[in-house]
Amino acid sequence: MRDPILALDGLDKSFGALHATRQVSLDLRPGEIHALIGPNGAGKSTLIAQIAGTLKPDRGEIYLERQALSSLSVAERARLGLGRSFQVSSLAEPLSVLRNVMVGVQAVQGSSYRFWKPIRSDADLVEPALRAIEQMGLGHRADTAVSDLSHGERRQVEVACALALKPKALLLDEPMAGLGPEGSAKLTELLEGLKTRVPILLIEHDMDAVFRLADRISVLVDGEVVAHGDSEAIRNNPHVREAYLGEEAC
Amino acid sequence: MTLTLLIEQVLNGIQLGTMLFLMASGLTLVFGVMGLINLAHGSFYMTGAFVTAWVTGLTGSFWVGLLGGVLAAAAVGAVVEWTVIRRLYHRDHLDQVLATFALILIFSEGTRWIFGSSPLWLNVPDSLSGSVTLPGGVEYPLYRLAIIVMGVAIAIGLYLLISRTRLGMRIRAGENDREMIGALGVDISTLYTLVFALGAALAGLAGSTIGALQSVQVGMGEPVLILAFVVIVIGGIGSIKGALIGAVLVGVVDTLGRVLLPGLFKLFMAPSDASGVGAALASMLIYVLMAGILAFKPNGLFAAHD
Amino acid sequence: MTSLESHIPSRSPSLGRRPLSRETVIGWGLILVLVAAAVFAHLAGEPFYVNLASRIAIVALAGVGLNLALGFGGMVSFGHAAFFGIGGYVAGIGAFHAFDQSPLFGLSGLPAGSDLMPVLWLSALLVCGLVAYAIGAISLGTSGVYFIMITLAFAQMIYYFAVSWPTYGGEDGLPIYIRNSLPGLDTNNPLVFFTLCMALLGLALFLTQRWMNARFGAALTMARLNETRLATAGVEPRPIRLAAFVISGMITGVAGALFADLNGFVGPSMLSWHRSGEIMVIVILGGVGRLCGPLAGAILFVMMETLLGGLTEYWQLFLGVVLLAVVLFARGGVMGLLAGRERYA
Ligand SMILES: Nc1ncnc2c1ncn2[C@@H]1O[C@H](COP(=O)(O)OP(=O)(O)OP(=O)(O)O)[C@@H](O)[C@H]1O
Ligand SMILES: [Mg+2]
Numbered sequence: 001m002r003d004p005i006l007a008l009d010g011l012d013k014s015f016g017a018l019h020a021t022r023q024v025s026l027d028l029r030p031g032e033i034h035a036l037i038g039p040n041g042a043g044k045s046t047l048i049a050q051i052a053g054t055l056k057p058d059r060g061e062i063y064l065e066r067q068a069l070s071s072l073s074v075a076e077r078a079r080l081g082l083g084r085s086f087q088v089s090s091l092a093e094p095l096s097v098l099r100n101v102m103v104g105v106q107a108v109q110g111s112s113y114r115f116w117k118p119i120r121s122d123a124d125l126v127e128p129a130l131r132a133i134e135q136m137g138l139g140h141r142a143d144t145a146v147s148d149l150s151h152g153e154r155r156q157v158e159v160a161c162a163l164a165l166k167p168k169a170l171l172l173d174e175p176m177a178g179l180g181p182e183g184s185a186k187l188t189e190l191l192e193g194l195k196t197r198v199p200i201l202l203i204e205h206d207m208d209a210v211f212r213l214a215d216r217i218s219v220l221v222d223g224e225v226v227a228h229g230d231s232e233a234i235r236n237n238p239h240v241r242e243a244y245l246g247e248e249a250c
Numbered sequence: 251m252t253l254t255l256l257i258e259q260v261l262n263g264i265q266l267g268t269m270l271f272l273m274a275s276g277l278t279l280v281f282g283v284m285g286l287i288n289l290a291h292g293s294f295y296m297t298g299a300f301v302t303a304w305v306t307g308l309t310g311s312f313w314v315g316l317l318g319g320v321l322a323a324a325a326v327g328a329v330v331e332w333t334v335i336r337r338l339y340h341r342d343h344l345d346q347v348l349a350t351f352a353l354i355l356i357f358s359e360g361t362r363w364i365f366g367s368s369p370l371w372l373n374v375p376d377s378l379s380g381s382v383t384l385p386g387g388v389e390y391p392l393y394r395l396a397i398i399v400m401g402v403a404i405a406i407g408l409y410l411l412i413s414r415t416r417l418g419m420r421i422r423a424g425e426n427d428r429e430m431i432g433a434l435g436v437d438i439s440t441l442y443t444l445v446f447a448l449g450a451a452l453a454g455l456a457g458s459t460i461g462a463l464q465s466v467q468v469g470m471g472e473p474v475l476i477l478a479f480v481v482i483v484i485g486g487i488g489s490i491k492g493a494l495i496g497a498v499l500v501g502v503v504d505t506l507g508r509v510l511l512p513g514l515f516k517l518f519m520a521p522s523d524a525s526g527v528g529a530a531l532a533s534m535l536i537y538v539l540m541a542g543i544l545a546f547k548p549n550g551l552f553a554a555h556d
Numbered sequence: 557m558t559s560l561e562s563h564i565p566s567r568s569p570s571l572g573r574r575p576l577s578r579e580t581v582i583g584w585g586l587i588l589v590l591v592a593a594a595v596f597a598h599l600a601g602e603p604f605y606v607n608l609a610s611r612i613a614i615v616a617l618a619g620v621g622l623n624l625a626l627g628f629g630g631m632v633s634f635g636h637a638a639f640f641g642i643g644g645y646v647a648g649i650g651a652f653h654a655f656d657q658s659p660l661f662g663l664s665g666l667p668a669g670s671d672l673m674p675v676l677w678l679s680a681l682l683v684c685g686l687v688a689y690a691i692g693a694i695s696l697g698t699s700g701v702y703f704i705m706i707t708l709a710f711a712q713m714i715y716y717f718a719v720s721w722p723t724y725g726g727e728d729g730l731p732i733y734i735r736n737s738l739p740g741l742d743t744n745n746p747l748v749f750f751t752l753c754m755a756l757l758g759l760a761l762f763l764t765q766r767w768m769n770a771r772f773g774a775a776l777t778m779a780r781l782n783e784t785r786l787a788t789a790g791v792e793p794r795p796i797r798l799a800a801f802v803i804s805g806m807i808t809g810v811a812g813a814l815f816a817d818l819n820g821f822v823g824p825s826m827l828s829w830h831r832s833g834e835i836m837v838i839v840i841l842g843g844v845g846r847l848c849g850p851l852a853g854a855i856l857f858v859m860m861e862t863l864l865g866g867l868t869e870y871w872q873l874f875l876g877v878v879l880l881a882v883v884l885f886a887r888g889g890v891m892g893l894l895a896g897r898e899r900y901a
Contacts, residue, residue, distance in 0.1 A: 052788070078790035090788070092781035100785070103778050107790030112775040113799065115767045119774050165790060287701050337884055343701055344632045348840055349883045351833045355876030363870050476712055476829065479705045487701055530720040537713035541694055544706060548698045 003066075004029050005199050006082075006169045011050055011060035013043075013223075020046045021057065022224040028169055033191065033200045035210045038220035044203045045087050047220070048171050051201075052084045053077045064168060079107055083162025083198070087173040089154045093147040097138060097157050100146060101129040104164035132163040136190060152183035156190075163198075170200040176209055184209055211235070254388045259509050260502060265394045267501025268401030272456035273478035274485070274493040275408060276449025282488030283421055283445050284339055289350040290330070291453055291478070292471025293357035298323040298454025299461040299470060300361060303370040312375035316458050323454020324447045331446040336439065354472075362468045369465035397459055404452070405494055412490065421445060477504075480540050486550030495551065500536050507535040579895040583761070583848030586855065591754060598747040606746035607818065612851075612858045613753035614814045619838040619850025620760045621807030626836070627845030628768055629800040630780030634704045635691070635711030636835050639805040641718065641827030642687060643680040643812025648730040648822035650676045655733060662723065671736045673743065673752070673817070680813040681806045687714075688805025692798045708829060715827040729823020736817050743817070753814055757851070760807050765847055767803075776800050808835070837879055843891030852890040 004027035013021040020043040028034050036044050049055040051062055053074040062069040069077055078084075091100050102119060105128045106112055119125050133142050136156040141149065146157060155175050162170055175191070176184040188209045191200065195213075204210050210217065210231075217234040219227040227233075227240045234240055277291050301322040306315030334353065338346050378393040412418035420441055457471065464470065481500050485492025512528030519527065543551065590609055597605035618640050625631045653660055653669025660666040670676060695706045724730045735743050743749050767773050778786040779793045786793045816822040825831065834857070842853025860878070864871035882889060888897065 054784075073792065074787040075790050075792045078788055084788055086784075086788075090782060090784050092778055092785055094781065095777070099774065099777075103774060103786060103791065104789040106771050106774060112771050112791050112796060114771040116770055118766075118769040119771055120769070122771075125771075161785070161789060281701065287704065334880065334884070343704060344626075344840075344844070345883050345887070347632065347634065347704060348836065349880055351837070352876040352879035352883065355872045355879070359870045359873035359876065363873070472829070476708065480709050483702060483705045483709070526720070526722045530717050533716035533720050534713045537709050537716075540706070540709055544698060544702075545694060548702065550702075 002030050004063075005065060006051070006201065007063045008047075008051065009061045009063065011047065011057045011062070013046060013050060013055065013057045020223050021050065022222070024060070024220075024223070024225055026218050026225060026228070028199045028201050030199055031196055032215040033195045033202050033213045035202045035204060035214035035217045036220055037204065037207075037210060037217060042220040043223040044220055045173055046223075048084065048173050048201075048203065051171055052082060075107070078104075078165055081165065081168030082171065083165045083167030083169070084171045085155070085158035085162055085173055085175055087177065087203075089158055091146045091154060091157060091161070094145055096143050096145055097133060097149070097160070098126070098129055098142045100157060101132055101160050101164045102126065104161050105129045105132075108165055129164055132160045133157075135163055135194070136160040137186070152179045152187075155179065155183075155187065159190075163194075167198055170194075170198050172200060173203045174205060175202070176204055176206045188213060254386070257384075257386065257388045258390060259505055261388075261390055261394070261398070263502030263505035264498060265397050265401075265501070266505055267498035268398055269456045269460055269474065270478055270481050270501055271401055271405065271494055271497035272452045273474055274481040274497050275404075275490055276452045277478055278482045278485070278488055278490060278493045279421070279445055280449050281482070284442055286335065286339060287343055287346050287350070288335070288449075289347060289475065290353035290357065291449070292475035293354055294323040294327055294450040294453035295457035295460075295471040295474060296357065296361060296468070297326050297450075298457030299372075299466045300365060300370065300457075301454075302458035302461050303372045303466045304365075306372060307370075312373070312462070315372075316455075319458035319461075320451050320454045323457070324451035327450020327454075328443055328447040330450075331443050335446060336442065339442070358468050365468075367468065369467035370461075372461040372466060374462045393462065400459070404455075408490055417441075417444070477536070480536055482550070484540055484543050484550055486553035489550070489552040492550055492552035500539070503539055504532075504536050507532040511535070577895075579846065579848065579891065582891070582894050583851070586848055586851050587754075587758070590851075590855065594747065594750045594754075598750075603746040606750055608858060608862060610746065610750040610753045610814075610818055612854045613750065613757045614811050614818060615835075615838060615858060616851040616854035617753070617757045617760055617814070618808045618811035618835050619842065619854055620757065620764060621804045621809075621811060622835050623804075623839050623845065623850050624764060624767075624807065625801050625804035626839055627849065628764075628773070628780065629776050629797055629804070631696075631797060631801060632704050633707040633801070633804075634829070634832050634836065635707035635709075636805070636808050637827050637829065637831035638691070638711035638714045639684045639688060639808040640812035640815065640831060640835065641714065641822075641824070642684050643809030643814075644816035644822035644826045645718065645724065645730070645812075646680040646683055646809070647676045647736060647813040647816040648732055649724060650679065651732045651734070651736055652724065652730060671734070673736045673738045673813075676736055676813055677756075677810050680809040684809030684812075685802050685806045688802045689798070691805075692801035696794055696797055696801065708832065711827065711829060711832055715824055715829070718824045718827055725823065727824060729821055729825070732816060732820045732822065735820065749818070753818075756810060756814065760810075761847060761851075768847075772796070772799070837875075841879070841882060841889050843889035843895075846889070846891040846895070849889060849891045852894075856890060 006028040008024055008026050011021050011024045024047060026034070036047070038044055046055060050057045053069065053072060057070070064080055064082060067080065072080070102125050105125050109124065130139070130142060133139055136159055138153060138156050138160060141153060146154060149157065159172065159175060176187055179187060184206055191213055194200065202213065214231060216228070216230055218225050219234065219240050227237045229237070273291065273295060277288060280286050280288055298319040302315040302319030305318035306312050309315065330353065334349060338349055374393045378396050381389050381391045382395060384390055412421055456474070477500060481496040482493055484499065485496030508529070511532040512525045515524035515528040590612060594606050594609035597609065618636070621639070622633065622636045625633050649660070650669045651671050654671035657668055659668055691707065691710045695703055695710070698706060719727050737743055738752070741748050743752070775786060775791050775796045778789070779796050783793045812826060815826065838853035838857050839850050840853065841856050842849030842851065860875060861871065864874050886893065
């Protein structure tokens with residue numbers, strides 16, 4: 001078995017009396033999609049936030065290729081290769097798709113303290129950004145303002161922004177939410193093509209997508225990983241059926 | 251420096267703190283409930299002082315003047331809320347700053363137009379003139395003592411208003427959740443007008459009472475306004491308790507700094523230099539205090555919105 | 557929806573030149589009008605109006621500085637008078653010590669003062685940069701209303717310091733008896749002085765445009781629009797903001813140095829919070845975050861000051877009414893009216 005790219009070791013987080021993450025340890029290996037499922041409020045987004053650095057865990061450590069992350073800021077983690085998409089899109093609305101994606105390229109290439117060369121004629125910035133946009137099938141929308149995009153397209157831009165970082169691992173928080181069947185089918189296909197290049201930790205409520213995409217699945221309930229295994233094992237796990245799929249059915 | 255002098259200066263500091271509390275509580279209430287930053291709050295202070303001086307001159311009674319000043323400030327506050335301020339609740343802070351800055355210009359120049367540029371004077375009412383001897387043998391002006399007592403009474407009154415009454419319940423609900431207050435069926439725009447007028451009345455009260463200690467002139471509200479900002483930044487914006495503690499802290503530190511620092515520098519500097527440097531540093535002291543507090547607590551001591 | 561003008565050259569999107577935007581044309585127009593007015597006034601033998609044009613250029617320069625923080629960086633600084641005033645005092649103090657050949661601050665060991673404009677401008681840049689760094693480093697830990705109030709409070713602190721420091725005039729301020737000089741030029745000639753002001757304004761506008769089109773501007777714009785996105789993209793937002801705040805303070809500081817020379821005087825009023833408000837008003841009247849907004853705002857402001865001020869001593873009442881109307885009903889300012897809504901590429 002190959003070394004994991006991303007590993008969580010005993011993460012623990014409470015908001016006052018609410019224990020949102022309980023001793024979570026899991027990992028993400030090269031070439032895989034590891035799905036994280038669980039009912040609403042299980043603590044999935046909270047977990048992603050701790051990995052990305054927007055929330056500080058009370059205990060535990062996160063490793064990206066064996067490097068401990070806990071003392072690093074959000075931006076430092078991003079530069080090391082953690083790409084993230086948000087459950088609720090977080091983009092600069094008035095800016096074009098390209099401008100949104102380009103900022104990530106700029107960070108990876110080094111300094112943002114360059115005051116002279118215009119970015120629009122800087123092929124070093126524009127081309128990698130366009131490539132990331134095209135990977136998400138949005139090439140024709142590169143110059144459109146985000147505020148003019150459809151909901152689904154925004155989700156794609158989020159992923160493109162993450163790709164622009166040349167990430168070593170992707171954290172995607174419900175990328176299919178609100179997409180409709182067509183949109184999610186399209187995104188499912190895109191993610192499938194992506195996983196050979198970047199392993200993905202995927203939070204998703206759309207179970208069809210999860211069972212189709214995921215190599216492994218972890219089930220989070222009340223902040224705790226209650227089950228873990230491949231699709232088949234999870235589908236048949238009685239505990240999961242009761243705690244999660246049962247709820248999902250209604 | 252003798253002990254009695256020190257006690258007297260501490261009392262002066264508390265008296266300044268009382269004024270600042272009257273200003274700051276209105277500002278912080280308006281910010282906490284409506285999310286509005288109001289630079290024109292000093293204009294209500296000025297309104298209170300001018301109307302009090304004017305009515306006292308007409309009627310010969312300070313008390314009628316005081317009542318007039320407070321009511322006028324409340325009325326002006328209500329009208330301003332109704333015509334301008336309510337258009338700003340959903341705007342960003344920049345718009346709020348600019349619009350209320352514009353209100354300052356309008357109020358200051360308008361007042362100058364009506365009352366002229368020369369200051370008005372207001373005397374301490376006879377019943378409160380003279381001084382009292384406090385335990386420990388400190389002689390202290392009765393009027394200033396009365397201001398402190400009034401401040402304590404108002405702090406208690408505000409506490410009771412917010413924690414015990416229906417209006418207070420609505421104010422607290424407004425702080426926590428604007429949607430909920432709508433769902434409760436409370437007429438939110440009336441509530442906002444009331445809160446704003448209450449803040450204006452408190453500022454007017456501060457201006458009216460201070461009018462007997464200083465000259466009443468255009469622009470008198472501005473230094474107090476800025477000190478009140480320092481107070482609520484230190485105390486935590488939106489917190490009445492923070493406003494109270496911040497006000498007393500700023501009042502005492504500022505007053506004592508002005509008295510003590512020049513003396514302190516005389517210990518190791520030539521007297522003429524010392525008084526200059528001491529005075530310069532004393533005038534900066536509360537800002538240093540503020541920067542120090544914010545460096546450790548960026549949201550103030552008692553942040554209401556964590 | 558996008559308007560017709562935002563037609564996009566189809567492939568290879570953002571490579572290549574854009575056609576001149578309406579905003580650029582208006583910006584050049586404003587500059588030309590101002591220069592023409594100054595030259596015309598000079599030829600007509602009306603130094604008062606030449607100085608008025610200098611005043612416009614200087615105030616606009618202060619606005620260009622603030623606009624970088626406020627408009628492009630989204631940092632609502634209510635304390636830029638601090639930099640304006642410090643710049644003024646640098647010019648005043650330099651001239652003061654150059655006049656009687658005494659060392660700076662009267663401390664033996666320090667070099668003597670200087671009345672050379674380039675030296676004073678560089679000193680203003682340096683001092684304002686340091687002060688802006690200190691203020692920004694503390695203030696940028698906060699946001700929203702706190703930031704507004706803290707920048708205000710720091711400016712007040714400096715104001716009170718100037719008022720109570722007797723060496724340089726305290727409350728009364730400090731006269732500059734002989735206008736600071738530039739070798740080879742007669743800075744007392746109003747048109748020459750105007751040319752200097754205009755050149756610095758033009759330089760500041762040019763540089764600002766360069767910066768905002770470069771990587772730094774991209775990061776700063778993102779810091780304003782969506783800080784989380786910037787951090788998630790791998791750029792620390794706070795140092796980007798701080799850099800913009802420092803540069804902003806430096807530009808406003810140079811404007812202050814020019815202003816002191818224009819008036820032959822520097823005093824605490826240059827540091828007062830009314831001045832901070834005025835610089836802000838200029839930026840807003842012209843259009844927040846528009847390159848030439850401060851120039852448009854300065855023209856409007858100084859014209860109102862002169863015309864209304866000539867009619868009534870209560871002209872600020874009308875300024876208040878106009879400002880209120882702009883904030884409530886015409887949020888884009890002059891540039892918004894003339895050039896339409898702001899567009900990004
Ligand atoms: N900053 C916070 N402070 C307090 N409680 C929080 C905070 N963030 C999240 N929570 C709580 O933690 C719990 C887990 O939230 P989280 O958003 O991680 O759930 P989730 O699994 O992502 O749910 P969903 O499927 O709805 O997105 C919820 O009860 C939520 O209310
Ligand atoms: Mg979630």
